[in-house]
Amino acid sequence: MASAGSAPPTASDGSVVRYAIAVVVTVVAILSQYFLPQNVPALIPVYTSLPGDLFIVYGIPVIAFALLVGAGPLRRWRVRMGTATVDGLAFYAAATIVTLAVLAAMVVVYEALDPSALQLLSRQNPALTQAAGDPWFWVGFSFVIGAFEETIFRGWVYGFWRNRVSNWLGPAIATSALFAGLHLYYGTTYGAAAPLIFPGLFLLGFAFAATYQTSGGNLVVVALLHGLYDAAAFLTLVDTDLGLLVRYLPVVIGLVLLLVRFLGKGSGAALPPIPTFPSPSPPAFPSPAAPSLPPPPPPSF
DSSP, X not given: OOOTTSOOOOXXXXXXXXXXXXXXXXXXXXXXXXXXXHHOGGGXXXXXXXXXXXXXXXXXXXXXXXXXTOSGGGTTTTSOHHHHHHHHHHHHHHHHHHHHHHHHHHHHHHHHHOGGGGGGGGSXXXXXXXXXXXXXXXXXXXXXXXXXXXXXXXXXXXXXXXXXXXOSHHHHHHHHHHHHHTOTHHHHHHGGGGGGTHHHHHHHHHHHHHHHHHHTSOOHHHHHHHHHHHHHHHHTTTOHHHHHHHHHHHHHHHHHHHHHHHHHHHHTOOOOOOOOXXXXXXXSSXXXXXXXXXXXXXXXX
């Protein structure tokens, strides 16, 4: 990985080919759950068991990226924890507010063009149905999901480009669109109303990519925020108010941080420096610390 201030390495060598192969393997592995069990009945027990599904959806992509790309994009997975925490909460809050604004505008359009489609949102999310028997397990397991997805999507799919291009926005937009688009089960569940779900997934992915970028490669904070986002939906099965509190308290904190920054810049006063914590040399891979409609639905495969 290039050091700060050095010229980005060229992206024309075989590493890009290997990266592309890993991305294709990841996409096929994730999408396979939507067509393989239906067409190959012998695979149904694999996809319906938690270990089997986890291996296919997360294990195969991790193996592919580890072998073809290596650990480079992950090596700084716990650097600049203070910066990552402040930026992560701020970006998370901004993504939530923009998502709510986009949803409000889209609902107006639906009301004008196809109001009946909005009734499809009342369908029970399959992830919540599955979790109803043991919601606390899924609350905890949400953080495993967050760790895997952030390692794959922000760590490798986006992180590969962090020091290879001069403008990070293009890769961040492309990888966030891929992240949102792979959540196909929202489409199969909500049909014509599914377009209301995907902007939030895209903006959440973009907020996490921005946090990874500004922190210099931190994955811990985005994995925790991702896990918290998913866990909030499962908590609504236990206590609706508790779920909403967990979902929106980080948003409120993030908005306060954004306000402090805005007022600090406007007044010309210097803000206190973002705290940083010394990090020992991390291992090559983060320790794996894999899905819901209460507003807005969490990303999951």
